[in-house]
Amino acid sequence: MKTLNLVFLGPPGAGKGTQAQRISEKLGLKRITPGDILRKEVEKGTRLGKEVAGYMEKGELVPDEMVLEIIGEELERVGQGFILDGFPRTVAQAKGLDRILESKKWLLHAVVFLDVPDDEIVKRLSARRVCPSCGAVYNMITSPPRNNETCDRCGAHLVRRGDDESETIRKRLEVYTKETAPLIDYYEKKGLLVRIDGARSLDEVTSLIEKALEGLNWNEQERGPTKPFG
Numbered sequence: 102m103k104t105l106n107l108v109f110l111g112p113p114g115a116g117k118g119t120q121a122q123r124i125s126e127k128l129g130l131k132r133i134t135p136g137d138i139l140r141k142e143v144e145k146g147t148r149l150g151k152e153v154a155g156y157m158e159k160g161e162l163v164p165d166e167m168v169l170e171i172i173g174e175e176l177e178r179v180g181q182g183f184i185l186d187g188f189p190r191t192v193a194q195a196k197g198l199d200r201i202l203e204s205k206k207w208l209l210h211a212v213v214f215l216d217v218p219d220d221e222i223v224k225r226l227s228a229r230r231v232c233p234s235c236g237a238v239y240n241m242i243t244s245p246p247r248n249n250e251t252c253d254r255c256g257a258h259l260v261r262r263g264d265d266e267s268e269t270i271r272k273r274l275e276v277y278t279k280e281t282a283p284l285i286d287y288y289e290k291k292g293l294l295v296r297i298d299g300a301r302s303l304d305e306v307t308s309l310i311e312k313a314l315e316g317l318n319w320n321e322q323e324r325g326p327t328k329p330f331g
């Protein structure tokens with residue numbers, strides 16, 4: 102299969118991170134995750150980290166220019182063959198991405214949209230636990246650790262992500278509906294959207310995505326799928 106440049110889109114808790122990680126490993130793509138990059142900056146207490154911490158704690162989006170700058174640098178660093186996981190999240194970011202790709206003469210091949218209903222999202226985010234030591238992610242309902250709330254990999258006690266508290270979850274969903282959901286239409290109009298039923302089990306979703314990417318019909322300019330999957 103040719104090198105793919107992909108975006109993974111979906112509400113918080115849709116399984117974007119997990120699926121992006123699996124697909125990036127299977128297809129040898131590099132994963133670019135602004136949420137992880139920003140959290141590291143906050144932890145390290147850098148100037149950028151201090152600027153963005155407040156937005157992140159409240160479940161609000163970090164300003165477009167800051168995220169676009171990070172993404173521009175990351176794309177420069179990793180080159181083609183990538184999955185953007187958690188970006189773009191606004192139409193302005195999507196337009197910014199179009200400009201960056203155009204200037205490099207790179208194509209976006211598909212936007213994988215993980216479709217999960219709201220009530221399922223709230224249930225999943227409330228059950229999410231992360232390992233503060235090695236970064237492993239669990240879900241107490243769908244993929245619990247073997248031992249209570251202890252990390253399978255390194256034995257640390259699992260915690261909730263700060264922005265997975267119920268008030269912040271509601272805020273993040275609101276922000277998603279208002280700012281990010283319009284991107285479904287944006288990419289559908291460009292003929293790039295690949296819609297996947299994200300409410301299925303982790304393994305089923307992974308194989309749906311794999312099949313969809315294998316089954317894409319490329320037109321002669323290789324500008325993206327000519328036929329949506331499913």
Ligand code: AMP
Nearest residue numbers: 135136156157161162163168187188190
């Ligand atoms: P995530 O881990 O993707 O859920 O991101 C966690 C937080 O980081 C979000 O709630 C935002 O505050 C910030 N963030 C991540 N990606 C973006 C983005 N593309 N645009 C703006 N803010 C972002």
